Amino acid sequence: MRRAITALVATVVGLVLLLSFKTGSAKSSNRPVALSGATAGNDTGNDGADDSNSTSTPSPAPSSTGPTSSPNATAKAAGTQTITGSSVRVSEGFRTFGSVQVQVTLTNGKITKLVAVDYPNNDPQSSEISQYSIPVLTQEVLAAQGTKIDIVSGATYTSDAYAQSVQAALDKAKS
Amino acid sequence: MPPTTRRLGHVEHVMGTVVSFDISADDSADVNADQRPIRIAIARAVSWLHRVDAVFSTYRDDSQISRLGRGEVSLAACDPDVAEVLDLCAQVGRETNGYFSSTYGGRLDPTGLVKGWSIQRASELLAAAGVARHCINGGGDVQAVGQPEPGRPWNVGVSHPLHPSGFAAVVPIEDGAVATSGTAERGAHVLDPFTGRPATTLASLTVVGRDLTRADAYATAGLAMGHAARGWLESLDGYEGFAVAADGTGWATSRFPATATVSA
Numbered sequence: 001m002r003r004a005i006t007a008l009v010a011t012v013v014g015l016v017l018l019l020s021f022k023t024g025s026a027k028s029s030n031r032p033v034a035l036s037g038a039t040a041g042n043d044t045g046n047d048g049a050d051d052s053n054s055t056s057t058p059s060p061a062p063s064s065t066g067p068t069s070s071p072n073a074t075a076k077a078a079g080t081q082t083i084t085g086s087s088v089r090v091s092e093g094f095r096t097f098g099s100v101q102v103q104v105t106l107t108n109g110k111i112t113k114l115v116a117v118d119y120p121n122n123d124p125q126s127s128e129i130s131q132y133s134i135p136v137l138t139q140e141v142l143a144a145q146g147t148k149i150d151i152v153s154g155a156t157y158t159s160d161a162y163a164q165s166v167q168a169a170l171d172k173a174k175s
Numbered sequence: 176m177p178p179t180t181r182r183l184g185h186v187e188h189v190m191g192t193v194v195s196f197d198i199s200a201d202d203s204a205d206v207n208a209d210q211r212p213i214r215i216a217i218a219r220a221v222s223w224l225h226r227v228d229a230v231f232s233t234y235r236d237d238s239q240i241s242r243l244g245r246g247e248v249s250l251a252a253c254d255p256d257v258a259e260v261l262d263l264c265a266q267v268g269r270e271t272n273g274y275f276s277s278t279y280g281g282r283l284d285p286t287g288l289v290k291g292w293s294i295q296r297a298s299e300l301l302a303a304a305g306v307a308r309h310c311i312n313g314g315g316d317v318q319a320v321g322q323p324e325p326g327r328p329w330n331v332g333v334s335h336p337l338h339p340s341g342f343a344a345v346v347p348i349e350d351g352a353v354a355t356s357g358t359a360e361r362g363a364h365v366l367d368p369f370t371g372r373p374a375t376t377l378a379s380l381t382v383v384g385r386d387l388t389r390a391d392a393y394a395t396a397g398l399a400m401g402h403a404a405r406g407w408l409e410s411l412d413g414y415e416g417f418a419v420a421a422d423g424t425g426w427a428t429s430r431f432p433a434t435a436t437v438s439a
Contacts, residue, residue: 134425136341137332147330147345150323151197154334155357155379156290156314162193166332166340167312171195174184 192314216304244283291391352387376401
């Protein structure tokens with residue numbers, strides 16, 4: 001059970017990789033940032049006895065905030081759980097912005113909500129980092145999570161803009 | 176052996192945008208060799224959308240809505256759909272505390288509601304014709320029915336307004352609607368009716384709900400509200416919202432059903 005949660009948090013850390021941060025310099029804003037320690041989540045193959053060397057080990061125990069059992073799902077992760085991961089250092093190139101901490105809500109084992117509960121704001125050189133950006137999810141990352149995009153909702157495109165859209169690519173894939 | 180699921184598509188340029196049809200059907204039961212019943216249903220829905228365009232387009236001087244706006248024709252002489260749409264506009268105007276308006280620049284212009292309403296109607300036409308599993312995307316506004324494959328919902332990618340090739344969230348829906356208003360494609364075209372100025376605080380606002388008529392109009396009205404849309408959407412039953420602000424930050428209402436998102 002604990003290992004399953006660790007694996008999920010590792011997925012979440014993978015997502016957080018995509019977080020881009022507003023920085024003091026306009027040039028570097030909205031650039032993806034690298035997350036040091038992100039690979040530490042790959043400990044699902046370990047026997048789980050020692051999670052202490054993993055920087056993405058969930059620190060507090062999962063807290064249950066909803067129904068904890070359901071008649072059809074007797075096994076793990078039924079109901080709603082909220083898990084807070086430990087802080088992970090965030091850096092871009094050689095700059096270190098600080099740490100980020102993610103809280104994930106699981107409903108019947110699936111991620112239903114992801115909230116950054118801490119974000120980089122403690123680096124005096126990047127004091128303008130006070131809010132994080134909405135991450136960019138690419139089709140590749142979503143596919144890796146097992147999510148296939150069927151349709152795209154976005155600001156209304158013109159006929160011309162459609163040709164360049166992701167929706168157009170999805171339409172081409174169908175008969 | 177379980178039937179294989181086949182996906183049929185159709186793309187129609189209409190109403191100044193592109194409408195994509197995505198039909199899911201079991202090879203064995205729903206689709207015969209030439210897919211005729213489904214193709215006929217799509218053709219009827221497409222014909223409906225072109226009729227809506229002819230009646231409601233504000234880009235056509237001879238449309239009923241243009242002539243009504245110039246006072247050349249009475250409401251009673253118009254297609255009954257015109258009265259229905261104007262009545263819906265009045266309802267949505269009240270529901271949005273006046274942020275939804277059926278005029279634009281002083282002209283009668285219910286465009287902010289017509290697209291969602293017409294796509295929802297097109298979806299109802301497909302369902303009535305027995306096309307039980309389908310999804311229609313009207314230039315970014317989505318109405319979905321059923322499931323694309325047994326056991327999973329339609330996954331609607333919410334386009335990231337600042338990174339158009341990527342997504343800001345993924346919304347899984349069966350029988351529901353997802354509408355997004357934003358400045359990414361057509362610029363700051365939504366006006367705050369109280370100031371008359373373009374709404375620029377939010378880069379996009381996505382509204383999820385049961386029916387696309389209101390989801391679309393609410394997304395437009397909420398974009399005009401800016402960050403105040405968050406509290407307003409929280410106060411509604413059955414509609415949730417997700418916003419990406421022009422500075423790249425964002426928020427979601429407490430029950431927004433995204434599978435992958437970050438909220439403040």
